[in-house]
Amino acid sequence: MRGNKTEVVLKIVLVPLFWSMVFPLSKIIxxxxxxxxxxxxxxxxxxxxxxxxxxxxxxxxxxxxLLRNRWPTMFLLGFAAVGSYASQVIALRYASTAxxxxxxxTAPVYxxxxxxxxxxxxxxxxQVLGLLLSLAGVTGIALAGxxxxxxxxxxxxxxxxVGAITYSAYTVLGKKLGASSTSVLAVSTGLGTIPFxxxxxxxxxxxxxxxxxxxxxxxxxxxxxxxxxxxxVVWYFSLVSRLGAARASxxxxxxxxxxxxxxxxxxxxxIGPAVLLGGAACLAGVxxxxxxxxxxxxxxxxxxxxxSHAEAGRQNTxx
Numbered sequence: 001m002r003g004n005k006t007e008v009v010l011k012i013v014l015v016p017l018f019w020s021m022v023f024p025l026s027k028i029i030x031x032x033x034x035x036x037x038x039x040x041x042x043x044x045x046x047x048x049x050x051x052x053x054x055x056x057x058x059x060x061x062x063x064x065x066l067l068r069n070r071w072p073t074m075f076l077l078g079f080a081a082v083g084s085y086a087s088q089v090i091a092l093r094y095a096s097t098a099x100x101x102x103x104x105x106t107a108p109v110y111x112x113x114x115x116x117x118x119x120x121x122x123x124x125x126x127q128v129l130g131l132l133l134s135l136a137g138v139t140g141i142a143l144a145g146x147x148x149x150x151x152x153x154x155x156x157x158x159x160x161x162v163g164a165i166t167y168s169a170y171t172v173l174g175k176k177l178g179a180s181s182t183s184v185l186a187v188s189t190g191l192g193t194i195p196f197x198x199x200x201x202x203x204x205x206x207x208x209x210x211x212x213x214x215x216x217x218x219x220x221x222x223x224x225x226x227x228x229x230x231x232x233v234v235w236y237f238s239l240v241s242r243l244g245a246a247r248a249s250x251x252x253x254x255x256x257x258x259x260x261x262x263x264x265x266x267x268x269x270x271i272g273p274a275v276l277l278g279g280a281a282c283l284a285g286v287x288x289x290x291x292x293x294x295x296x297x298x299x300x301x302x303x304x305x306x307x308s309h310a311e312a313g314r315q316n317t318x319x
Contacts, residue, residue, distance in 0.1 A: 036203070047190035078189050081189065084163045091163065103141065103282070137278040138282060256279055
Protein backbone atom coordinates (compact mmCIF):
# COMPACT_ATOMS: atom_id res chain seq x y z
CA MET A 1 0.00 0.00 0.00
CA ARG A 2 2.86 2.37 0.85
CA GLY A 3 4.37 1.71 -2.58
CA ASN A 4 1.12 2.64 -4.30
CA LYS A 5 0.90 5.91 -2.34
CA THR A 6 4.49 6.75 -3.21
CA GLU A 7 3.78 6.13 -6.89
CA VAL A 8 0.72 8.38 -6.79
CA VAL A 9 2.63 11.18 -5.06
CA LEU A 10 5.48 10.95 -7.58
CA LYS A 11 3.03 11.17 -10.48
CA ILE A 12 1.22 14.11 -8.88
CA VAL A 13 4.55 15.98 -8.79
CA LEU A 14 6.11 14.77 -12.06
CA VAL A 15 3.08 15.18 -14.35
CA PRO A 16 2.81 18.98 -13.90
CA LEU A 17 6.61 19.23 -13.78
CA PHE A 18 6.89 17.57 -17.20
CA TRP A 19 4.07 19.71 -18.61
CA SER A 20 5.73 22.88 -17.31
CA MET A 21 8.94 21.96 -19.17
CA VAL A 22 7.25 22.64 -22.52
CA PHE A 23 7.84 26.40 -22.55
CA PRO A 24 11.44 26.68 -21.29
CA LEU A 25 12.65 23.75 -23.40
CA SER A 26 10.87 25.11 -26.47
CA LYS A 27 12.41 28.55 -25.98
CA ILE A 28 15.90 27.03 -25.67
CA ILE A 29 15.43 24.92 -28.81
CA UNK A 30 14.09 27.92 -30.74
CA UNK A 31 17.58 29.42 -30.60
CA UNK A 32 18.73 26.68 -33.01
CA UNK A 33 15.58 25.35 -34.75
CA UNK A 34 12.76 27.27 -36.52
CA UNK A 35 9.38 27.23 -34.71
CA UNK A 36 7.32 24.91 -36.95
CA UNK A 37 10.23 22.47 -37.08
CA UNK A 38 10.20 22.43 -33.27
CA UNK A 39 6.48 21.67 -33.38
CA UNK A 40 6.88 18.89 -35.94
CA UNK A 41 9.82 17.27 -34.16
CA UNK A 42 8.21 17.38 -30.72
CA UNK A 43 5.01 15.73 -31.87
CA UNK A 44 6.79 13.24 -34.11
CA UNK A 45 8.76 12.05 -31.07
CA UNK A 46 5.61 12.12 -28.94
CA UNK A 47 3.57 10.15 -31.47
CA UNK A 48 6.34 7.55 -31.80
CA UNK A 49 6.45 7.13 -28.03
CA UNK A 50 2.66 6.86 -27.70
CA UNK A 51 2.51 4.35 -30.56
CA UNK A 52 5.18 2.25 -28.87
CA UNK A 53 3.25 2.27 -25.59
CA UNK A 54 0.00 1.43 -27.36
CA UNK A 55 1.50 -1.41 -29.39
CA UNK A 56 3.23 -2.81 -26.31
CA UNK A 57 -0.18 -2.90 -24.64
CA UNK A 58 -1.61 -5.01 -27.45
CA UNK A 59 -3.68 -2.25 -29.06
CA UNK A 60 -2.38 -2.72 -32.59
CA UNK A 61 -5.76 -3.83 -33.93
CA UNK A 62 -7.51 -0.83 -32.36
CA UNK A 63 -4.96 1.54 -33.88
CA UNK A 64 -5.41 -0.06 -37.28
CA UNK A 65 -9.18 0.33 -37.01
CA LEU A 66 -8.81 3.99 -36.08
CA LEU A 67 -6.59 4.62 -39.10
CA ARG A 68 -8.97 2.88 -41.48
CA ASN A 69 -12.38 3.98 -40.24
CA ARG A 70 -11.92 7.12 -38.16
CA TRP A 71 -8.91 8.86 -39.69
CA PRO A 72 -10.72 12.16 -40.46
CA THR A 73 -11.79 12.47 -36.84
CA MET A 74 -8.36 11.46 -35.58
CA PHE A 75 -6.74 13.99 -37.91
CA LEU A 76 -9.00 16.77 -36.65
CA LEU A 77 -8.18 15.94 -33.02
CA GLY A 78 -4.47 15.81 -33.65
CA PHE A 79 -4.43 18.95 -35.76
CA ALA A 80 -6.15 20.89 -32.97
CA ALA A 81 -3.64 19.69 -30.39
CA VAL A 82 -0.56 20.32 -32.53
CA GLY A 83 -1.96 23.62 -33.80
CA SER A 84 -2.40 24.80 -30.23
CA TYR A 85 1.27 24.17 -29.51
CA ALA A 86 2.31 25.79 -32.80
CA SER A 87 0.58 29.00 -31.75
CA GLN A 88 2.35 28.92 -28.39
CA VAL A 89 5.78 28.22 -29.89
CA ILE A 90 5.47 31.15 -32.27
CA ALA A 91 4.34 33.26 -29.30
CA LEU A 92 7.60 32.47 -27.49
CA ARG A 93 9.33 34.82 -29.91
CA TYR A 94 7.37 37.66 -28.32
CA ALA A 95 6.50 36.47 -24.79
CA SER A 96 8.35 34.99 -21.83
CA THR A 97 8.02 31.36 -20.86
CA ALA A 98 6.53 32.38 -17.51
CA UNK A 99 3.75 34.31 -19.22
CA UNK A 100 3.16 31.38 -21.57
CA UNK A 101 2.85 28.88 -18.73
CA UNK A 102 0.37 31.12 -16.91
CA UNK A 103 -1.84 31.80 -19.92
CA UNK A 104 -1.81 28.16 -21.01
CA UNK A 105 -3.03 27.16 -17.54
CA THR A 106 -6.33 28.99 -18.18
CA ALA A 107 -7.40 26.47 -20.85
CA PRO A 108 -9.71 24.56 -18.43
CA VAL A 109 -11.82 27.69 -18.00
CA TYR A 110 -12.46 28.05 -21.73
CA UNK A 111 -13.08 24.31 -22.01
CA UNK A 112 -15.80 24.63 -19.37
CA UNK A 113 -17.55 27.35 -21.37
CA UNK A 114 -17.20 25.45 -24.67
CA UNK A 115 -18.50 22.26 -23.02
CA UNK A 116 -21.58 24.14 -21.88
CA UNK A 117 -22.17 25.37 -25.45
CA UNK A 118 -21.42 22.23 -27.44
CA UNK A 119 -21.91 19.39 -24.93
CA UNK A 120 -24.79 20.97 -22.99
CA UNK A 121 -22.99 20.57 -19.68
CA UNK A 122 -24.06 22.61 -16.71
CA UNK A 123 -22.51 26.01 -16.19
CA UNK A 124 -23.05 28.18 -13.16
CA UNK A 125 -22.02 31.44 -11.58
CA UNK A 126 -18.65 30.00 -10.54
CA GLN A 127 -17.76 29.18 -14.13
CA VAL A 128 -18.75 32.61 -15.43
CA LEU A 129 -16.87 34.41 -12.67
CA GLY A 130 -13.87 32.14 -13.22
CA LEU A 131 -13.85 33.03 -16.91
CA LEU A 132 -13.98 36.75 -16.17
CA LEU A 133 -11.23 36.49 -13.55
CA SER A 134 -8.96 34.50 -15.88
CA LEU A 135 -9.55 36.94 -18.73
CA ALA A 136 -8.71 39.80 -16.37
CA GLY A 137 -5.45 38.07 -15.47
CA VAL A 138 -4.54 37.49 -19.13
CA THR A 139 -5.37 41.13 -19.92
CA GLY A 140 -3.19 42.30 -17.05
CA ILE A 141 -0.26 40.24 -18.33
CA ALA A 142 -0.74 41.66 -21.83
CA LEU A 143 -0.87 45.24 -20.59
CA ALA A 144 2.15 44.69 -18.35
CA GLY A 145 4.16 43.50 -21.34
CA UNK A 146 3.12 46.41 -23.49
CA UNK A 147 4.05 48.90 -20.78
CA UNK A 148 7.43 47.33 -20.11
CA UNK A 149 6.45 45.71 -16.82
CA UNK A 150 6.62 42.24 -18.33
CA UNK A 151 8.87 40.39 -20.76
CA UNK A 152 6.34 39.96 -23.56
CA UNK A 153 4.04 42.09 -25.66
CA UNK A 154 0.48 42.04 -26.95
CA UNK A 155 1.33 39.81 -29.92
CA UNK A 156 2.84 37.14 -27.70
CA UNK A 157 -0.06 37.25 -25.26
CA UNK A 158 -2.60 37.03 -28.08
CA UNK A 159 -0.89 33.99 -29.61
CA UNK A 160 -0.67 32.29 -26.22
CA UNK A 161 -4.37 33.01 -25.70
CA VAL A 162 -5.22 31.51 -29.10
CA GLY A 163 -3.20 28.42 -28.15
CA ALA A 164 -5.14 28.03 -24.90
CA ILE A 165 -8.48 28.44 -26.66
CA THR A 166 -7.48 25.92 -29.35
CA TYR A 167 -6.41 23.37 -26.76
CA SER A 168 -9.67 23.81 -24.87
CA ALA A 169 -11.53 23.14 -28.14
CA TYR A 170 -9.40 20.01 -28.58
CA THR A 171 -10.36 18.90 -25.07
CA VAL A 172 -14.08 19.35 -25.64
CA LEU A 173 -13.94 17.67 -29.04
CA GLY A 174 -11.93 14.84 -27.54
CA LYS A 175 -14.51 14.28 -24.82
CA LYS A 176 -17.35 14.30 -27.31
CA LEU A 177 -15.57 11.67 -29.40
CA GLY A 178 -14.40 9.60 -26.44
CA ALA A 179 -10.74 10.31 -27.15
CA SER A 180 -9.04 9.27 -23.93
CA SER A 181 -7.25 5.99 -24.71
CA THR A 182 -3.55 5.73 -25.52
CA SER A 183 -4.44 4.35 -28.95
CA VAL A 184 -6.53 7.40 -29.82
CA LEU A 185 -3.84 9.73 -28.52
CA ALA A 186 -1.16 7.92 -30.53
CA VAL A 187 -3.09 7.87 -33.82
CA SER A 188 -4.48 11.40 -33.57
CA THR A 189 -1.11 12.86 -32.59
CA GLY A 190 0.62 11.12 -35.50
CA LEU A 191 -1.94 12.26 -38.06
CA GLY A 192 -2.09 15.79 -36.68
CA THR A 193 1.67 16.18 -37.00
CA ILE A 194 1.70 15.55 -40.77
CA PRO A 195 0.68 19.09 -41.97
CA PHE A 196 3.24 20.74 -39.68
CA UNK A 197 5.95 18.30 -40.71
CA UNK A 198 5.28 19.12 -44.39
CA UNK A 199 5.26 22.84 -43.58
CA UNK A 200 8.61 22.50 -41.81
CA UNK A 201 10.16 20.54 -44.68
CA UNK A 202 9.05 22.81 -47.51
CA UNK A 203 8.87 26.26 -45.92
CA UNK A 204 11.53 26.62 -43.20
CA UNK A 205 13.19 24.23 -44.42
CA UNK A 206 13.62 21.48 -41.84
CA UNK A 207 16.57 19.39 -43.04
CA UNK A 208 19.12 22.23 -43.53
CA UNK A 209 18.22 23.58 -40.10
CA UNK A 210 18.76 20.21 -38.43
CA UNK A 211 22.28 19.83 -39.82
CA UNK A 212 23.49 22.61 -37.54
CA UNK A 213 21.62 21.49 -34.42
CA UNK A 214 23.98 20.68 -31.50
CA UNK A 215 23.59 17.53 -29.44
CA UNK A 216 22.17 19.49 -26.50
CA UNK A 217 19.28 20.71 -28.66
CA UNK A 218 18.61 17.13 -29.79
CA UNK A 219 18.48 16.05 -26.15
CA UNK A 220 15.96 18.79 -25.40
CA UNK A 221 13.87 17.83 -28.45
CA UNK A 222 13.71 14.18 -27.40
CA UNK A 223 12.85 15.20 -23.82
CA UNK A 224 10.17 17.56 -25.12
CA UNK A 225 8.63 14.79 -27.22
CA UNK A 226 8.71 12.02 -24.62
CA UNK A 227 8.20 13.67 -21.21
CA UNK A 228 5.30 16.15 -21.59
CA UNK A 229 3.80 14.69 -24.78
CA UNK A 230 3.99 11.01 -23.86
CA UNK A 231 4.75 10.02 -20.27
CA UNK A 232 2.87 12.89 -18.60
CA VAL A 233 -0.30 12.14 -20.58
CA VAL A 234 -0.21 8.40 -19.80
CA TRP A 235 0.48 9.05 -16.12
CA TYR A 236 -2.25 11.67 -15.96
CA PHE A 237 -4.89 9.21 -17.09
CA SER A 238 -3.62 6.68 -14.55
CA LEU A 239 -4.17 9.35 -11.87
CA VAL A 240 -7.68 9.95 -13.18
CA SER A 241 -8.48 6.23 -12.92
CA ARG A 242 -6.99 5.96 -9.41
CA LEU A 243 -7.99 9.25 -7.78
CA GLY A 244 -11.00 10.29 -9.81
CA ALA A 245 -11.24 13.07 -12.35
CA ALA A 246 -11.87 15.94 -9.95
CA ARG A 247 -8.91 15.17 -7.66
CA ALA A 248 -6.54 14.38 -10.52
CA SER A 249 -7.33 17.67 -12.24
CA UNK A 250 -5.77 19.54 -9.32
CA UNK A 251 -2.28 18.78 -10.72
CA UNK A 252 -2.88 21.49 -13.32
CA UNK A 253 -2.49 24.15 -10.61
CA UNK A 254 1.18 23.21 -10.22
CA UNK A 255 2.01 23.76 -13.91
CA UNK A 256 2.40 27.57 -13.81
CA UNK A 257 4.19 27.35 -10.46
CA UNK A 258 6.81 24.99 -11.90
CA UNK A 259 6.84 27.08 -15.07
CA UNK A 260 7.74 30.23 -13.16
CA UNK A 261 10.55 28.46 -11.32
CA UNK A 262 12.00 26.97 -14.50
CA UNK A 263 11.75 30.28 -16.36
CA UNK A 264 13.80 31.95 -13.66
CA UNK A 265 16.29 29.10 -13.19
CA UNK A 266 16.87 27.96 -16.79
CA UNK A 267 16.40 31.20 -18.71
CA UNK A 268 17.08 33.80 -16.01
CA UNK A 269 13.86 35.61 -16.85
CA UNK A 270 12.78 38.46 -14.64
CA ILE A 271 9.26 37.96 -13.37
CA GLY A 272 7.71 41.29 -12.43
CA PRO A 273 4.93 41.89 -9.88
CA ALA A 274 2.40 42.65 -12.63
CA VAL A 275 2.93 39.18 -14.16
CA LEU A 276 2.68 37.54 -10.73
CA LEU A 277 -0.54 39.43 -10.00
CA GLY A 278 -1.99 38.48 -13.38
CA GLY A 279 -0.94 34.88 -12.82
CA ALA A 280 -2.63 34.83 -9.43
CA ALA A 281 -5.84 36.10 -11.04
CA CYS A 282 -5.62 33.41 -13.73
CA LEU A 283 -5.11 30.62 -11.21
CA ALA A 284 -7.92 31.93 -9.03
CA GLY A 285 -10.19 31.96 -12.07
CA VAL A 286 -9.26 28.37 -12.95
CA UNK A 287 -9.85 27.22 -9.38
CA UNK A 288 -13.21 28.98 -9.25
CA UNK A 289 -14.33 27.62 -12.62
CA UNK A 290 -13.50 24.06 -11.57
CA UNK A 291 -15.79 24.22 -8.56
CA UNK A 292 -18.97 22.25 -9.39
CA UNK A 293 -22.04 24.31 -10.14
CA UNK A 294 -24.96 23.98 -7.76
CA UNK A 295 -27.07 21.53 -9.62
CA UNK A 296 -30.75 20.87 -9.34
CA UNK A 297 -30.55 17.69 -11.36
CA UNK A 298 -28.50 15.50 -8.98
CA UNK A 299 -24.89 14.50 -8.44
CA UNK A 300 -24.34 12.80 -11.79
CA UNK A 301 -24.15 16.05 -13.76
CA UNK A 302 -21.60 17.44 -11.31
CA UNK A 303 -19.42 14.36 -11.76
CA UNK A 304 -19.59 14.67 -15.54
CA UNK A 305 -18.66 18.34 -15.31
CA UNK A 306 -15.66 17.48 -13.12
CA UNK A 307 -14.51 14.92 -15.70
CA SER A 308 -14.62 17.59 -18.38
CA HIS A 309 -12.53 19.91 -16.21
CA ALA A 310 -10.00 17.17 -15.55
CA GLU A 311 -9.50 16.52 -19.24
CA ALA A 312 -9.12 20.24 -19.78
CA GLY A 313 -6.38 20.33 -17.16
CA ARG A 314 -3.93 18.53 -19.45
CA GLN A 315 -1.35 21.32 -20.23
CA ASN A 316 -0.81 22.17 -23.70
CA THR A 317 0.64 22.10 -24.03
CA UNK A 318 0.16 18.42 -23.82
CA UNK A 319 -0.71 15.96 -25.92
